[in-house]
Each structure stands twice: as structure tokens, then as C-alpha cells.
Amino acid sequence: MNVTLAVKQYISKMIENSGPGMKVLLMDKETTSIVSVVYTQSEILQKEVYLFERIDSQNRDNMKHLKAICFLRPTKENVENLIQELRRPKYSVYFIYFSNVISKSEIKALAEADEQEVVAEVQEFYGDFIAVNPHLFSLNLSGVARGRSWEPTLLPRTTQGLTSVLLALKKCPMIRYQLSSDMAKRLGESVKQIITKEYELFDFRKTEVPPLLLILDRSDDAITPLLNQWTYQAMVHELLGLNNNRIDLSRVPGISKDLKEVVLSAENDEFYANNLYLNFGEIGTNIKNLMEDFQKKKPKEQQKLESISDMKAFVDNYPQFKKMSGTVSKHVTVVGELSRLVSERQLMEVSELEQELACQNDHSSASQNVRRLLQNPRVSEMDAVRLVMLYALRYERHSSSILPGLMEELNRKGVSEKHCRMVTSMVEYGGKRVRGSDLVNPQDAVAITKQFFKGLKGVENVYTQHAPLLQETLDQLIKGRLKDSHFPYLGPSSLRDRPQDIIVFVIGGATYEEALAIYNLNRTVPGVRIVLGGTTIHNTKSFLEEVTLTAGAGQAERLQRAGGHPNRR
């Protein structure tokens, strides 16, 4: 159930299959991300892979002394490029791996192009997803929805991605989906169809309790991606943007050249691995310790390595030292930038209010606070908009809603028209009308008492009160209490026992806060392994873009429908 390991194993198997000698890895745009997320350059260099090329790159020289490992998605363009490549081979041998199911006719076309017999291997290795963490994968697809239905080209791609996860993990699951979302149902059916069609592939050893695939829709919980985050990974993504585990720091003032883009990978960065899920305060302490540790190891300038044994000791420790210095400067820069942004944008205050909006039920205090913060000139446009969005989602139907007043406030603040419109889009995307679950106002008695007790106990940390809806959903799922009426099974059979291996997929994107929740579930609940996936992994910015795309298309659709069939209304 470790997705990172699954991809790593695929790739090392490919390299292993090709035997010794210098190698080049031929990839397309997407597989490049897939590989680069799980392997660092130096790691893969050690496996004798010295060049990384794009199959569509024209700037490739004839290098007959290299073996080519092609890892490609089975798209039309890739197959076409590969055919061209085989007709005039630039490398001595080709080991071809497709990241998903490829049709017989395409293989035939390739075979006919291989006149020089350079192809040594044609296989399907199902690494068709981006393994962000061992329990978290993404497909890097944005704008998957058009209104309330799939963007037509992205449904097949999502299906491919999701089935490849199943194949890589060797799971042939039962499928449950969120009833309120048509997209979830469509995706479930589509996955089911592939499983039926490729039944030979999905013929795995049966486990006692079959694995479960749960398909959810982002629109059910639009609040989580709007919140500011305070755990390291989530915070970095929220404030700086993690893209395939890389952060672009080029906008940071006074950044050194080496640190313009840094990689944060838990696979090779011990500090990151240990602090991934710790909150900002703890990271501060840890980074201080890291610095102190580093200072201790660092040779003191004054002492200048006087004796030979000094020098020897230094050289002995040098690789660790060098590695450590890289880690230290990287994390110090990142954390420094985070804290700069926090104070510049007054994120503590903003976040506190966000959490209040998300978790508490006090309209008057909430509306007052929102108004007050909107008037604060240091609160950024984006944060202002997100506060209003949260308010709008939370108190959508409240009798004394001050939403129009807040919109005016936004206008006065000089927030652009585009952003103001997003508030409406957001309500349209994740408003009450759409939601299948009770995101904000729990109806059943148990949940109400729970919330009540939570209120009594007070909160440990005001910035991390919020628990994503997903956590509650999974909790119920594990306890076998998730209602079939809301999350029906696809097909006749249903799971009797407590589920063990669960794959959750969120259409419209997951978040790192949810990843953390899953991580904690994995650690605390015995016998359960959960993997979370999403069409992408959102921060507020990307989520707003997604919503704009979705809602924009939805509006156009409606307008069209309205214009086309005026009589229907």
C-alpha cells in the first residue's frame, strides 16, 4: 500500500532489466514528473542512468553506446514519436515501458517500425500517478469538472491514473462512491469497466477482506482547501506551492542562486521526513536544533584545522557535513520565508478567524471579526476573499447573513471584480445545495453532542482546531457505520467486515491537511491502511482556480442551456 515504493520498484525494475552499461531514460512530460518525485538525480545516477531525455525533444544526438529505457504514457503522440525513434534509432537498445494499458494495434505499429531490431522489451508498468508520499498520490490534473460533470478528456485520464494505482498496489477493490456527486459515480463506473475488461490483470491473490475504493467529490468539503495550514508540508504548499515536491523560491527576496528551486522529499531528507507533519512552532525548535548541531560539526574558522588529526576528522565527517549544510541552508531558507509571509500577511490572525468560521457556530462574533479583518489594510486580497468565502459557505442560509455587506467591504478594499465573483462561484461549487454530507451543521445527535463536548473542552491549538470532513467519513467507514444511502456500493455485493485496505480518491483534488489526517489514522488505527489520492493536491490558490474553471464552465453551460431551450423553464 505504499505508492512511493510501488513507483520506485517499477523504475528500479526497469533499470535492472536493462543490464549494465550507460543508460538514457526517455520520458514524456508526465512520466518525468512521476519519476522525479520518487527518485533524486543522484540516486538514479548511481544506477548508471546518466541522461534524461524527453521523447519529443529534437535535440538528441546519436549515441549508440547508450541503452534507452523508455518510460512513457501510452498516448497517441508518444507512440507516434516512438515509431519515429525506432525507424531511426539513436541508441543501441530500447527497453520500452508504458505506464498504462496500451492497445494491440499500437504495439503492432511499433513492431513494424522496429526494422533494425533494437527493441528488447515492451511492457506495461503501471506507474501512472505521482506518488507524493507513501500514502498520498496525485494525478496533477486541474479543472476536471465542467459544472457538475466531467471535463470529457479528463475522465479517461483519471480512470487510467486510478486503475494504475490499483494495479501498482495489486488491489482489486470494491467501489463505493459519494451519491451526491454524479462525477464520483461516473468515475466509479469507469474504473469498474476497466477492471471488468482487464480482468486478467486484476486477478490478484484474494485477501480475506477485499480492498475498498472510496470515491469522493471535493465539492462536498470546500472549506478544507480554503484554510491556512500550520504543519510543515501543508504550510509550504499553501504559502510557497509544492509542485512535484519542488518549491520555487525565486520570488523570495535575496535568495541565493542554488536555492531558487529546492526539493523537499521525505525520501532523502531526514529533517523533512521527521518534520513533515509537525506544526510551525515545533519546526522552529527543530530547526534551531539542526542549526546548533550543524554549528557543532562545522569547523571553527579560528581553529583552522591545526593538526593533521583535526584535518582527518574533518575529512572523515566531510560528506555528512556537506549533506548537512545543504539541508540546513535549505530548511532555514524555507522556514525563514514562511515566517516572513506569516507576519507580512498577518496569517496568525487570519487563520484564527478561519478556524473560528470553520469550527464554531457563533454568527455574531464571526461576522464582527470578518468585518474587522476586512478593514485591516495588511490583510491581503486573497486572504480577504477567502474569509468571505468561508463566511459565505458557513452561514449561507443564516437569517441575518451579512454577506452583501461583506461584498461591499471587499469592493471598498479594492478587491478585483474577478475575485469578488469567485465568492459566488464558491458557493455555487460547494454550497449547501451541492453538498451531500453535513459539512457544517451536524444533524444527528451523536455528532451534536460531540461538537458540544469539543466546545466545552476548549481547544488545544486555535490554529489547528479544524478536522477535515474526510477524517469523519473515514472514521465512520472504518467503524462500518458509513451510510450506504450516502455512499452506495457499485454493484450488488457489499463489504461485511471492517475494511482493511482503503484507497480514497477525491475528485477535484485532495489537500495536505487531509493527507495529515490520513497519516494519523494510519498510525493510530490498527490493521487499517489508507491511501489518499486526488486529481491534484490543492492549496487555496489552486483550489480557487479549479473552482473558477468549474463554475465558469458551469455558468456557460447553464446560459447555453437557458438560451437554447427557453421553453423549458
Add this chain to the structure above:
Amino acid sequence: MASSYPPPFEGTGEVKEGFLCPLCLKDLQSFYQLQEHYEEEHSGDDRHVRGQLKSLVQKAKKAKDKLLKRDGEDKPETGSYESFYYGGVDPYMWEPQELGATRNHMDFFKKHRAARIDHYVIEVNKLIIRLEKVRTLAQTTADNHKLFSVVAWVSDTDVPFCPDCGNKFNLRNRRHHCRLCGSIMCRKCMEFVPLPLAYKLTSGTREARSVTGSQSQSPPTGGGGNVSGMGSRRGSISSLSSVTSMLEEKDDERIRCCLHCMDTLMKRQQKLEEKDHVPDIVKLYERLRLCMDKVDERAPEYIRMAESLNAGETTYNLDTAGGLRMEVQKYYELIDALSKKILTLGMKEEPQPHQKTLQLQRMVRYTATLFVQEKLLGLMSLPTKDKYEDLKEKRKQEQEKRLTQERLVAQKRRQDSEKNRPAASTNGEAPQAPRAPRMTKAGGWLPSSDTLHTCGELEDPLLQQIDNIQSFLRQAKAAQRHDEVAMLEENLRQLQDEYDQQQTSLAIALSQRLAQEESLQQDELQRLEDRERGEREHRAQSQAPGSQATYTWQGSLNLTDTGSLHGEEEGEEEVTPKAESSPLSMRAFPALTDQDEESPPRLRRLGGDVTPPGGEGQNSSSLNPFEEEDSTPVEDPSNPFFEEIQKEHKEVANGKKEYNPFEQEEGGEEEQGQAEGATGNPFEVKEENNEGNPFKEASGCTPPGASTNPFEGEDEEAMPDVDVIEEDLLLQQIDNIRAYIFDAKLNGRLDEVELLSENLRELQRTLQEQKSKTH
């Protein structure tokens, strides 16, 4: 040797292990009971010693694991997630999984490719055959007509447009025929095969490669019409245009063909070229990888050695390790040099190589640098010779401590058991205490090695096994199978550990026995003799007895190396053994490495087989360095044996050559020579009836019934001397025990305190007795 010796007074459990029955693991409190048990229970199944050995090793392993585990549990678990969370598993620690699903399309691919390849090969061969024909024709005849015989030309009238570019043929744009397939194309779409290329293609690779680049540029042959040549009148004769075209054409040195034929030919030519061309980078790279593989192979071996040496262990030889280090470093230099060469490949050439080639070279270099950085700088340094001595000394002391403590425990046991079986010891217990201190000295391991040997030359199954493994090890090393070597070494170490433990317990028994033996008398003789020699030959020696002792200790523990053998022998005479052997060993590298590696097992084996210099045990025993150290000057020139020793002194010199100093366990076998003859074997000694030795029985060789101890008779005579000699040692031992008592009190182990103080009292009493005797 296990590096996990328990701290003093905590290892009672481990001592107990020494009395476990090796076959059924039954705990039998004392050695005597063990022996009895062994006779009763296992005399029948002794025949399959081999098979039992395996289980023995496994059990030794198990015991070790248990021990390690116990140690592990003692440590508080810190920082582990699992200690704070119950139940679930951190996704980073999910158990390993198998490779995901895959599907292979190669069979399908091959099926379709095969059909295609057949077609392709036929096409190519056809072209080549035609090319050959056209070429010979072109050389021999100018008659264009003959060209028809090669391939039928397509009729002009059938082709109104150029099939490649689609232009209409007319007076200006005339038709041309491909000489190889007969098809028609326009002038623009026409290609030429230069004759040299044609020659090369048709005759394999025999032709020079110089043509390679030039074939695409049509060679400019002299201006003006060239009608002579091969009468190359392109186009069909029937066509009007052919007459005029003759005027322009000058293709006497090449063969006209169409794009498609040209393409096929070019591919073929490229293939021919690549077939036996190995670029420089590949050659260099192959060597680079070879070096890296060597390092991967050697470095772990070295690290293991260095770790062991740095812990003061004596499993490996310092010089061997040094040599290995040099070897590995040499590989690193080679890697560095090769990768630099790869980096600069083609840099000076014009034009510069393709940027991807450069990138490749940079990457190879970068990888090599990473490799060197990671592995070379991770190589730990070896201790210097001096430091190594220190380490060994330290470790030795640790072992001594442990031994002493074990002895104490055993003593108690023995006392207990003797209460039950008073008949067992006929010689009385009095000498036990005075004898004991010897054990704690540097030579403390001696008796244990004695026993090894006495146990009946390799008849001890463990020893046999060790010996076997050593020979396997040697074979494996010769066969360069390093993984196996590692495994065997590990095995060997385990066996040795086990053996050491066994020997330790035996040693305890022996030490008690020995006290009753007149072998002590021999000891004294040696001492006297040594002293005599020392006085006669080197006055200086006596000034530094400590350092010498240290050195010889090393020598006898070290497995190897003629250098140190030499040093050892010299050490008897020179006081500067370190200075002498260290440069020697340094120089020995790296050429000697292989030899060195091989020698330990060989030497050891030798040691195992060697019968100590016969009945002249006394002579060789005089060489025992430990005795020398032990011998506090209690000189007695009037010693009745003195003359005898003097006489034998020359023989000693011979014996010296023979005796092998390189046994770990066997170290100091010279002494056991006589010990063996005497009583060394605790089994034999104890049980007068002598079926006693189970190991002997196991190998099916019944020892002579009732081995009467030849020295037994002298017992009484020797005793007083011995006691006198031990006086200093006694004092030391008393000090030691006092320290232990203090330690035990501090740690609140009252039972031990009691035991120790009893011991102390005994020692003091003995001391008193001695004093009264001497004065």
C-alpha cells in the same frame, strides 16, 4: 569475539551458559555435572558429531541473539513513533511490498516484428545484390542496356508525375530511373551511390571508412559532357530526353538510385559501421565500472576489519587491513583519473562534440565524484600501531576482568559441588587459591588455550568445525567469493566466540586442577630459565618487561604475517619490537595483501595440527612470554633443575622455531605442551577413570585407560615453590578483589560482596602462609 561483554558481576547468566550441555542445552550448574550429564545422555549419539555441530553453531547463535536482545531491551526506547502510538503503522514503515502488476507485450511485439524483419531483410539483400551487379557492370561495360538485365525499368509512359514530389515530367523535368529498383523519379528526388560506398556495402566492412561522410555530397567530376565513362545515359533510350541528358550527366563514379533505395542502403551502411566500433568513452567507462565494482567488493571487507581493529579485537591483522585500505584507495584514485579522462573526452576536437555527449560525460564524472565522496571519505581510519596496542591492552583487561569474575563464580559453584562430592578432589583445595591469581594476569587466557589443545588436538568438535571453516574460508578466498568469505568469517567468529566461552569455563576448572599439578614446578623452571637467559643476554630486557609482554601478547594473538612473526622472535631478544615490526608491515603493502589474507587460516590450521614439541614440553614452555611476565623475581639459583634447564637451552632454540605464535586460542601452546602431557585436559584429570572426555569418545578414539599423570608423583615437591612464587601475584589479586568488592558494594550486590570477601580472606590467608614460609 563478541564485543558485548557484560560488565563485571552482571554476567552470571552468561557464565551459566558455559555449563549448558552443547547438545540439549540443559543447564547443569557446574562443569562436573555437565560432564556427567554428557556421559549419561549423549554417549550414544556421539557418532554424528558433524550433524550436531550444525546445531551447536545454531545454538551458539541463538544464545547470542538472546543476549543481544536482552541488552536491547535494557535500553529505553527513545524517539520511536511506536512507543507513543499504539495500533497503527506509520505509512513510512509499511511492510515491503512486491512489485506491482506488469504485463509483457514482447511476444506479440516479436511476432509482428519478425514478419516485418523478414520483409526488410529480403529487400536489403535484393538491393545489395543488384548494387553488386550494377557496380561490376558499370566498371566493365559502358553499355547502358545491360543495366536492364539487373532490374526491369519502369516504362516512362506509366509515370507522368514524379512519385516522390508529384511534379509533372516534361522536357525540362525529365525522368530518371533508379538503377537498383527501376523506378522513376525526377532530378530533384534523385540520389547517387558513390562507387567506393557501393564497393564497401557489397563487400562487407572491408572498405575504408573514409567514404562515410562524403557520399551525400555528389563528387564534382570534371565539367563538360563526359560521354566516355560508363556511358551513363540515364533515362530510357526511348525517351527523347535521353540524348540531351547525356550532355549534362557525369556520373561515371556513382550509381543513380532513388531516395528509398538510398535510405535503405544508408541504414545498412550505418549498421556495418557501428558493428565493430567501440567509442573511447565506452572503453573508459567499462574500466571505471570495474574499479567501482572492486571498491564495492572490497570496501565493506575493509570496514569490517577496521571496525574490529578499532575495537581492539584481534580477529584481523592490522597490516592486512592497512594493505586493503591502500588497495581500496588505489581504486579510488583510478576512478578519479578515469572519470576525469571521460570528462575531457573530445574537448579538444573540432568540432566540439554534441552537447548531449558532453552532458553524458559530465554526468559520468559527477557520478564518479559522488561515489568517491560517499565511499572513500566514509572509510574509517585504522588505529596506529601504538594505539592498536593500547586498544588491545584495554580489551585484554576487559577480558581478564570477566575471566576473573567468572572464575569467582565458578569457584563458588565448585565449593558447593565439592560439598556434595568430597571424593572428587583428592588433592585438596588448598592450592586452589594461590594458583588462581595466575589466571588474572596477562597470561590469563593461557590455560584456556591449553585446554583447547589438551582437549585432544582437534578432537573438540568446535575446534574441528573452526578448522573446517578456516579451510572453507581459504578456498572461498582463493575463489574470490567475497560474500561467502564474509559469511564464513562471521561463522568463524561465532564459533570462536562460542569456543572462547567454552574454553573459559574449562579454564576455570583447569585452573583449579592445575593448582594441584606439579606443572607449576615447570613454570618455575621456565621462569628461572627465562630469568637466567634474560640476565645473561640482555640486561636491558628486564627494564621493560611490561612492554615486551604487551608485544608478545599481540604476537601470539595475531593471526598472521611473517613480519610480526619475525618481530615476535626478535622480541625475545630486542626490546623494541614495535618499531621493528611496524615499518615492516607498512612496507609489505600492497603486494603482500593477498598473501596476508591467505595466511591466517593456513597458519592457524597449522597451529591446530601441530603437535607441540614433543616430550620436551618444558623447553618450549620456557618460551612462554606470559610466564616471563608473571615471573616476579623469585630467583633461586640453587634450584635443582637449574642445570637441566641450562642443558636444554639449546634445544629450546629449535623448539622456538617450530612453535607457532599465531593462534588465537592456541596462543601459548608451548606451555600446554607440557600441560597436555601433564594434566591440562580437565576431563582427563578429573575423572581418573578417564572415559571422561566426551569429545574424545565422540571421535571414536578411546584414550588410553587411566592416563596416569606422569608428574603426579612430584606434586608435593613442587608445591611450596609455587606458592612462594605467586606472592606478588597474590598481592595483586587481593587488590583486584578489593576493587571488585568496592564495586559490588556500590552496586548493592550483597551476595557478591560476601563471596568476594570470602575469597579475599582466603587469599590473605594464603599470603600469610607464604610469607611465613619465605621468611
